[in-house]
Amino acid sequence: MSAMLIFFSCCQCISKTLLDIASIIYSRVRSNVTMPPPETLNGVCSEHSFNVCADESLFHLHLSFLGKTNRSDRFEQKLLNTSPLGGQLGGFKTINKPFPNKVFLYELGQLYDSNHTRRDQYRLDVSSFLGLKEPLSPIKDGHKSRNAKWALDICEPRYTALRGSLMNIARSASIWIREYFLRSPDVMVSSQQHFKDLLGSWLKDPCEDL
Numbered sequence: 001m002s003a004m005l006i007f008f009s010c011c012q013c014i015s016k017t018l019l020d021i022a023s024i025i026y027s028r029v030r031s032n033v034t035m036p037p038p039e040t041l042n043g044v045c046s047e048h049s050f051n052v053c054a055d056e057s058l059f060h061l062h063l064s065f066l067g068k069t070n071r072s073d074r075f076e077q078k079l080l081n082t083s084p085l086g087g088q089l090g091g092f093k094t095i096n097k098p099f100p101n102k103v104f105l106y107e108l109g110q111l112y113d114s115n116h117t118r119r120d121q122y123r124l125d126v127s128s129f130l131g132l133k134e135p136l137s138p139i140k141d142g143h144k145s146r147n148a149k150w151a152l153d154i155c156e157p158r159y160t161a162l163r164g165s166l167m168n169i170a171r172s173a174s175i176w177i178r179e180y181f182l183r184s185p186d187v188m189v190s191s192q193q194h195f196k197d198l199l200g201s202w203l204k205d206p207c208e209d210l
Contacts, residue, residue, distance in 0.1 A: 038152055042162045054165040060173035060181070067098025068184035079176040102186045104129045105177075107198040110190060111139050118191045125190035155207035167205050174202040 036049055045053040061080050064071060071077060104126065113119040119139065127135040154163050178196050181187055189195045 039158045039162055042165050054162060054169065057166060057169045057173075060176045063177070063181060066103065068103065068186055069180045073180075076176065076180050079172045079180075102129075102188060104188045105181070105195075106189065107195055109198045110195065112141060113194075115194075118194055122190040125188070129188055163205070163207065170202040174199045 041049050041053045043053060044055050045051045064080050069076065071080065106122070110118070110122050113122070123136045123138065152159070154166075178199055182189065182192070182196075
């Protein structure tokens with residue numbers, strides 16, 4: 001069976017969710033739709049939040065539904081039920097038919113790694129995973145988002161509760177991916193130690209040193 005490419009962009013939970021929130025605010029403002037204040041988007045999504053909320057960052061729970069871990073370990077179950085959303089989606093449920101294909105996982109920081117040797121290795125690893133005859137072209141440096149004017153400063157006091165929820169999710173995701181998901185022979189990453197180091201950085205609140 002040939003491998004199927006599945007990219008899961010493991011962008012840091014805080015950054016990803018705030019980017020989503022800013023993007024929605026940008027699009028809704030253009031559509032003359034009033035969005036609730038970002039500090040109220042903590043916890044479970046609702047129709048009033050346009051399905052943008054902290055629990056959208058529980059991507060490690062969704063990764064677990066691929067069936068690459070057995071999810072019978074109590075500590076693993078705890079990591080997968082970081083918030084009420086875990087219970088709603090059935091974090092403990094049995095997966096009848098695990099996803100049969102291999103998965104290539106990356107952390108967003110790998111795309112713009114200042115270490116060009118690792119950056120080139122990433123391209124080669126992805127190309128090999130896809131079975132390409134020629135390696136992928138070099139990845140261009142990131143560009144400024146068109147939604148920059150809607151950027152949110154997560155370190156502001158009014159976002160303390162939201163940041164706390166996102167940090168709980170980030171820490172659980174970091175531990176689960178490193179300690180459980182990566183143990184599956186079906187899960188591929190490039191430069192595994194560097195990948196683990198990047199996920200290890202998710203354990204630290206980015207506002208602590210400010």
